[in-house]
Each structure stands twice: as structure tokens, then as C-alpha cells.
Amino acid sequence: MTELTDSSLDALFAQARDAAPLPSGDLMARVLADAEGVIATREAEEIARIKDRQPKQRHPVLAAMVAALGGWRAVAGLATAGVAGLAIGLGAPMTVTTLATGGYADSDASYETTSYEATSYDAGESGYALDDLVPSFYDLASEG
Amino acid sequence: MDLPARVRYADPVMTMPFDALNDVSDEALLISFGNGDREAARALTMRLTPKVLGYSARLLRDRAEAEDVAQEAMLRLWKIAPEWRQGEAQVSTWLYRVVTNLCTDRLRKKRGKGLDEIAEPEDERPSQDAVLMQRQRVDALQAALDTLPDRQREAVVLRHIEGLGNPEIAEVLDISVEAVESLTARGKRALAKALASQREILGFESDGS
Known part of the structure; x- marks a missing residue:
């Protein structure tokens, strides 16, 4: 049994590249929602930090x-x-x-x-x- | 939004039309996102999610799992954005690395459960349909890829399907460039051997070898 030649293997790779799975709309939405979530938490932290920086009341x-x-x-x-x-x-x-x-x-x-x-x-x-x-x-x- | 002015500092990119972002590098977009730019998040998602999913699907086969991995990898990217150090690594390299590790973890867990649970490759149905033919070829390649050791599979996929250069693969897999070369060479040879029995199905009878 002979091996596949390099060229046919390369052709196969090219086909696989073309047939790459496309992300579903659902996945895109989930990824974007994650990004929004991360931005939202970061903004909340930022606001908390700014509030924190205002002078503290002493005992x-x-x-x-x-x-x-x-x-x-x-x-x-x-x-x-x-x-x-x-x-x-x-x-x-x-x-x-x-x-x-x-x-x-x-x-x-x-x-x-x-x-x-x-x-x-x-x-x-x-x-x-x-x-x-x-x-x-x-x-x-x-x-x- | 009711935010103090200091929080809303990411205007420059946000006011640009969406198309304009095509020329902006991944890194610039990521830094912009780190500063709270939502439009950058959209552009990065469009640009990177297909890559991430393509790679994870090659390593895992299971579509749902591959999507989970892609989402997880992107989430890590979102989280690291504010601390991203400019010029240290390419964003895509960093992502490939994260995906590699996530997939390795999943495969390891799966292997613990036993090989039976991994989906079998589809039956080999002879067909004249060109589309079906191509799918069979790709499936056969995937099945052959699955027989490779993890490291070899990762290197071959990155090199020949994702089209990365050897130095970048070395960075992704955290090994030397020589090791990458040896991995891809061995992987390719193993693939050729594994696929040899399926030449007819693949339509490579007239290879002349």
C-alpha cells in the first residue's frame, strides 16, 4: 500500500480549509453578549472606584x-x-x-x-x- | 448611559463607520475594546470567532463542544483586554494557544470516559455528487487527523489548514521551531499513510505514485 502523495494531501488540506465550519449566528451572539457583559462589569467597577476615591468620612x-x-x-x-x-x-x-x-x-x-x-x-x-x-x-x- | 465622563473615553473608534475597522489591527481593536469600545468588540467577534471555531472544530470534531470552546476562548480574550501588553504577542497567536489548551483539556477528559463516546466518522458512501464527494474527503481527512497524537494534530492543523508559519506555531504550542518542523513532518507522513487505504473514496486513484 502506497502513501498519498504530498500534492494530493495538499489538495485535501485546501479543501478542508474551504470547508471550515462557519460560526452560527447564535455563537456570534453569545460571544458578543460576553463582550458586553465584560464591558458592563468593568464600567461598574470603574464607577465604584471613582466613588471610592471621594474623601472618606473619618471616625x-x-x-x-x-x-x-x-x-x-x-x-x-x-x-x-x-x-x-x-x-x-x-x-x-x-x-x-x-x-x-x-x-x-x-x-x-x-x-x-x-x-x-x-x-x-x-x-x-x-x-x-x-x-x-x-x-x-x-x-x-x-x-x- | 448615565456614566461619568471619565468612563466614556473610547470615542475615536466608536464614531467611525463599521467598514473603517477593517484596516485596524487586531491589537488596536483589542486595546480599544479594553477601553470600553463596543464597536471594537463587534469587529473582533466578526474577525476572530470564525478562526477560533474553525481550529477548535478540527481538534474536537464535536460541533457543540467546539462552539463552547470558541466562546470560552473569546471570553478570555475579552477579560484580558485591559491588561493586554502591546507588541508582546499577536492576538491570533494568543487565541490559538488558548484554544489549543482548552481542547487538550476537553480531549483529556473525554479520553477518561473512553474512546467509544467520540463520534464515528461517517460511512463511506460512493456518490457522484461533487459536494458530497468533497465532504467525504474532508471527513476522511478529519478522521485521519483524529488518529494522530494531540501535538502532531495541532501542529498539522495550524500549519496546513490554518496556514500559520512555523515560528508562530512554535509560539502557540510553546515548543521550538525545530520541534514544530518535526511534528508537522511526522504528522503529514502519518496522515498520508492513514489515508492511503481510502484513495478510491478520495478520488486520488490516478495519483501515479
């Missing part, structure tokens, strides 16, 4: 608190002050202590005994040394 209690403190600007200032206080407390307890207690009281005594040059360089007119005013991170390191 009434939170809104009242912010209003009582003087609006969001005041709340921002408070927050900044709070963070700064935390940073000072963490970063420079020694400085704070020196400023608050010993430094200034001691300065009168030392002013008399040290030479004029030394005081003018090291402590200026006040009793503070320069390092007293610079935040120190030693404490953080040593305590940890």
Missing part, C-alpha cells in the same frame, strides 16, 4: 479629638514636639542633667580660680563647657 470620635486640639496642624506640631522630646531623652541625658543641675552652679567658683584665657576658650562667660551642650551618645552605647 466621629477621632474627628472630634483632632478638632478639640485645634485641627490637624496643631496635631502635627504636637507630634513633632513629642518626637523631639523622645530624641532628647534618649540621646542626651547627661547634657540635660548638666544643664539642669550642676554646671551653672559650679561655674561661679571655677570662674575665679582658672585663668582668663582658659575660661574664655573652655567655657566662655557661662559655666558650661562646650561638650555639655553637645548631645552625647555614649550613654546609649554603654547602657545597651
Whole structure:
């Protein structure tokens, strides 16, 4: 039994191509209906998204608190002050202590005994040394 | 329609007469559809559904199932339209790929049920009627195609009936171009062998081979 030649096979392919099934009107309608459905859902989503983007109502209690403190600007200032206080407390307890207690009281005594040059360089007119005013991170390191 | 202005942004294509869309590429239409253009959907349906159905019918034989697959493939196309990335793949290639996968799934399920349920090819009735003759030939070809392994059948149909180039087939089937060549060559040889016994019915007696 011999095989079919290439040319007759090609002719067969061509015939098959011509005899390709045509989609029924029903299928076309279903496909189009699907497309419409997809567009409709997408438009609905789009509308929902646009609605979503309008400013949201805040929780009434939170809104009242912010209003009582003087609006969001005041709340921002408070927050900044709070963070700064935390940073000072963490970063420079020694400085704070020196400023608050010993430094200034001691300065009168030392002013008399040290030479004029030394005081003018090291402590200026006040009793503070320069390092007293610079935040120190030693404490953080040593305590940890 | 009562839509905010932002939703209705797909005017340019929509205002064109229908014939004008014949020159617009599949991809442009798809992107336009992704932007909510209904006219683009119509044009794409007209253009692509016959292709999709033709291919799925060759793979499945069952007309109703082929239509289901075509509808499903088109639905996937509609859904992917907004995320379609321009220039990455051809729309038709993408569709052939989806159809191939859908048909493979269906055939696999069917095979689980047993081969008996697949429709038998029609009886071979000798007839002088040219139309009938042609239908017999096509049926015989289809029957022979059905005997091929899935991959070979897909490659042969895409190459010789759908008329795709080898690189595109490689993309559809996710294999190399060399693999496509080998698949089509083997498929064609198997077809020729399967059809050899039906030469008389096919009217190829005087082949001279």
C-alpha cells in the first residue's frame, strides 16, 4: 500500500480549509453578549472606584479629638514636639542633667580660680563647657 | 448611559463607520475594546470567532463542544483586554494557544470516559455528487487527523489548514521551531499513510505514485 502523495494531501488540506465550519449566528451572539457583559462589569467597577476615591468620612470620635486640639496642624506640631522630646531623652541625658543641675552652679567658683584665657576658650562667660551642650551618645552605647 | 465622563473615553473608534475597522489591527481593536469600545468588540467577534471555531472544530470534531470552546476562548480574550501588553504577542497567536489548551483539556477528559463516546466518522458512501464527494474527503481527512497524537494534530492543523508559519506555531504550542518542523513532518507522513487505504473514496486513484 502506497502513501498519498504530498500534492494530493495538499489538495485535501485546501479543501478542508474551504470547508471550515462557519460560526452560527447564535455563537456570534453569545460571544458578543460576553463582550458586553465584560464591558458592563468593568464600567461598574470603574464607577465604584471613582466613588471610592471621594474623601472618606473619618471616625466621629477621632474627628472630634483632632478638632478639640485645634485641627490637624496643631496635631502635627504636637507630634513633632513629642518626637523631639523622645530624641532628647534618649540621646542626651547627661547634657540635660548638666544643664539642669550642676554646671551653672559650679561655674561661679571655677570662674575665679582658672585663668582668663582658659575660661574664655573652655567655657566662655557661662559655666558650661562646650561638650555639655553637645548631645552625647555614649550613654546609649554603654547602657545597651 | 448615565456614566461619568471619565468612563466614556473610547470615542475615536466608536464614531467611525463599521467598514473603517477593517484596516485596524487586531491589537488596536483589542486595546480599544479594553477601553470600553463596543464597536471594537463587534469587529473582533466578526474577525476572530470564525478562526477560533474553525481550529477548535478540527481538534474536537464535536460541533457543540467546539462552539463552547470558541466562546470560552473569546471570553478570555475579552477579560484580558485591559491588561493586554502591546507588541508582546499577536492576538491570533494568543487565541490559538488558548484554544489549543482548552481542547487538550476537553480531549483529556473525554479520553477518561473512553474512546467509544467520540463520534464515528461517517460511512463511506460512493456518490457522484461533487459536494458530497468533497465532504467525504474532508471527513476522511478529519478522521485521519483524529488518529494522530494531540501535538502532531495541532501542529498539522495550524500549519496546513490554518496556514500559520512555523515560528508562530512554535509560539502557540510553546515548543521550538525545530520541534514544530518535526511534528508537522511526522504528522503529514502519518496522515498520508492513514489515508492511503481510502484513495478510491478520495478520488486520488490516478495519483501515479
